[in-house]
Amino acid sequence: MGYAFILCGTAAVIWPPIDFLLRPLDALPWAQGGIKLLIEGIIKLPVFLLTFVMPFLVVEMVAGLLGEASFIVRAYRQCWVGSDDLGNLLRSVGRWSGLRVVQWIGLIFLECDVALLIIGGICTAWIWSSEEISAQLGEGFSFWPLCILLSVCLGKWCLLTLGELMYVLLLIDGRVGYLLRLLYVIEKGGCWDRCVSLIHYLKHSRLLPSLPIVITAYDLQQVGGRAVSSSRPQAARQYSLFSHRLSDKSARLSRVKGEDHLGGSADSDALTYFSIDLGDPDPPTKRGKYVFSAFTDIIVFLVDKQVTVLTDPLLYFSLRPHLTHPSRLINLPPSQYQLTQDAMLDSGRQWNGCRKAVYWWVDEANVLRHWGIFILCGDKAADEFLVCVDHRLEICSTEPPVAWKRRPDERYPRTAALIRQKVVAA
Structure with a gap:
């Protein structure tokens, strides 16, 4: 989930300058329609991919300059450790508090799906400007990216839910089998x-x-x-x-x-x-x-x-x-x-x-x-x-x-x- 927020923050900083640099394309008669979308995609997509790398490069560079003993660097490291511990705590609470299986499965995979929706939305908004999106939502051909995105999210949710449900059911049976087999090996092992x-x-x-x-x-x-x-x-x-x-x-x-x-x-x-x-x-x-x-x-x-x-x-x-x-x-x-x-x-x-x-x-x-x-x-x-x-x-x-x-x-x-x-x- 933290990666999604870093991605959104970096995109919010980079997006306006990129749109400003692409404004001259509106004056070119040949750069209209699909050609304009293709040019924007060629320019924006690599920059969009850089947003996965740039924040961490900057953070590591700052950490190298300040040193691992710095309070800022230690607080940053502890923040990530705390977020991971919080996720593990929520997972353990969901597993052992008697909640239904589907509830804690949703708790586990909610952050994955929200991140996917945010990334997909940024991709769609970056390829098309906000004016073009509002103008093209009424046309049929502009619905296919949203349909694909929703289908991917739904399919991912179903597969993960089914897989996690099967894992839970097999885990119950497998844990009993594991304990019985371990008991057999220890007893038949004799003098150790x-x-x-x-x-x-x-x-x-x-x-x-x-x-x-x-x-x-x-x-x-x-x-x-x-x-x-x-x-x-x-x-x-x-x-x-x-x-x-x-x-x-x-x-x-x-x-x-x-x-x-x-x-x-x-x-x-x-x-x-x-x-x-x-x-x-x-x-x-x-x-x-x-x-x-x-x-x-x-x-x-x-x-x-x-x-x-x-x-x-x-x-x-x-x-x-x-x-x-x-x-x-x-x-x-x-x-x-x-x-x-x-x-x-x-x-x-x-x-x-x-x-x-x-x-x-x-x-x-x-x-x-x-x-x-x-x-x-x-x-x-x-x-x-x-x-x-x-x-x-x-x-x-x-x-x-x-x-x-x-x-x-x-x-x-x-x-x-x-x-x-x-x-x-x-």
């Missing part, structure tokens, strides 16, 4: 501890936009039908609810030809779940020649590769990870480290209170190589940054460095404290 830990790890790795995650109907569609959901372990069901939100496409879970894949392509290796323990919500999973200690550990390794290796420069530079070794943070010999190869080979998923992810490279029945990652910090809600240690004792930390410090243990004091607490034997 491992997946919640993975969510915080992804958040501190900048692969999830933000927390908390607001579950939408589109998220529920990604889980798949009941047959697909029941064929997956609990951790895979939970992960399918938000995997499409990840900025790294290689970590997105998808269903291709009845098999689960990471990356959304049938060219990638399918996932095979091992049900060693029927009560395990996050079972060991095989992907190609690699066997992972758990399904969620696949995502941990994919994210670690993105963070520590320059496979995604944008992610690397946004996190600015610091890669180092315990010897640069603590002055103790490796013989006093309690993080040893035996701890790496242990099949447990926890070590010294930290989450551990392990995978093995298997060729038939032979284990050729193994890798491990220990998440010292970054997989809990209270954590502020990410600290990981791999099987080579290489440390990856996203702790913000302390300015004007040169020594690694002084630039990253909290990481150094974690290494002393977790890696070094007491």
